[in-house]
Amino acid sequence: MRLILLGPPGAGKGTQAQRLVRGHGIVQLSTGEMLRAAAAAGTPVGLRAKAIMDRGELVPDDIMVEVISDRLDRPDCANGFVLDGFPRTIAQAEALTGLLQRKGIALDAVIELVVDEDALLARINRRIAETGGARADDNAEVLKKRLAVYRAQTAPVADYYRQRGMLRTVDGMQEIPAVSGEIDSILAKGTEPARQSAGG
Numbered sequence: 059m060r061l062i063l064l065g066p067p068g069a070g071k072g073t074q075a076q077r078l079v080r081g082h083g084i085v086q087l088s089t090g091e092m093l094r095a096a097a098a099a100g101t102p103v104g105l106r107a108k109a110i111m112d113r114g115e116l117v118p119d120d121i122m123v124e125v126i127s128d129r130l131d132r133p134d135c136a137n138g139f140v141l142d143g144f145p146r147t148i149a150q151a152e153a154l155t156g157l158l159q160r161k162g163i164a165l166d167a168v169i170e171l172v173v174d175e176d177a178l179l180a181r182i183n184r185r186i187a188e189t190g191g192a193r194a195d196d197n198a199e200v201l202k203k204r205l206a207v208y209r210a211q212t213a214p215v216a217d218y219y220r221q222r223g224m225l226r227t228v229d230g231m232q233e234i235p236a237v238s239g240e241i242d243s244i245l246a247k248g249t250e251p252a253r254q255s256a257g258g
């Protein structure tokens with residue numbers, strides 16, 4: 059199972075990705091988590107990324123493409139993966155298409171979680187309250203910036219996959235189990251032809 063989860067910050071990508079990891083024995087490739095780990099470890103890339111993340115902006119494409127390319131080569135990706143937080147720009151999407159082609163990897167699905175912005179603000183404010191603001195980029199002002207960046211730079215990524223007939227959308231405003239159910243049925247449909255031709 060190889061898929062991409064798209065959606066604005068707070069849409070529930072991380073929650074759904076973790077559930078898919080448990081259900082399918084795949085790995086979650088969260089570029090945000092990778093950058094936070096690099097920042098905590100104090101690597102040069104991590105420290106540069108931290109300042110950018112704290113402002114709610116995007117880390118440069120060339121860095122992100124290298125990070126994800128290296129990560130895809132690790133053996134734990136062999137069973138499959140869910141990309142959470144990548145690609146976030148058209149340039150990243152194009153680079154990913156090339157990378158996957160070169161690595162001989164085919165995607166099963168690209169799923170967009172569609173949510174409305176007021177609900178997102180409420181969700182993130184809840185997350186800030188629950189975690190005591192553990193993430194430096196979890197505050198209302200940075201969230202507004204992140205949503206603006208999403209609209210300008212990441213929303214077009216959904217169109218990129220829509221134009222290629224790969225995009226499936228799910229109403230991310232539903233309760234978590236309902237969102238999970240819709241994702242599961244998309245994935246079941248997506249893999250049906252493969253199963254039929256393989257098993258008969």
Ligand code: AMP
Nearest residue numbers: 089090110111115116117122143144146
């Ligand atoms: P996330 O945990 O996915 O919300 O990501 C947190 C922050 O990491 C983002 O606001 C960006 O600053 C940075 N980031 C994560 N993934 C990417 C990416 N694919 N491209 C650029 N910046 C990213």
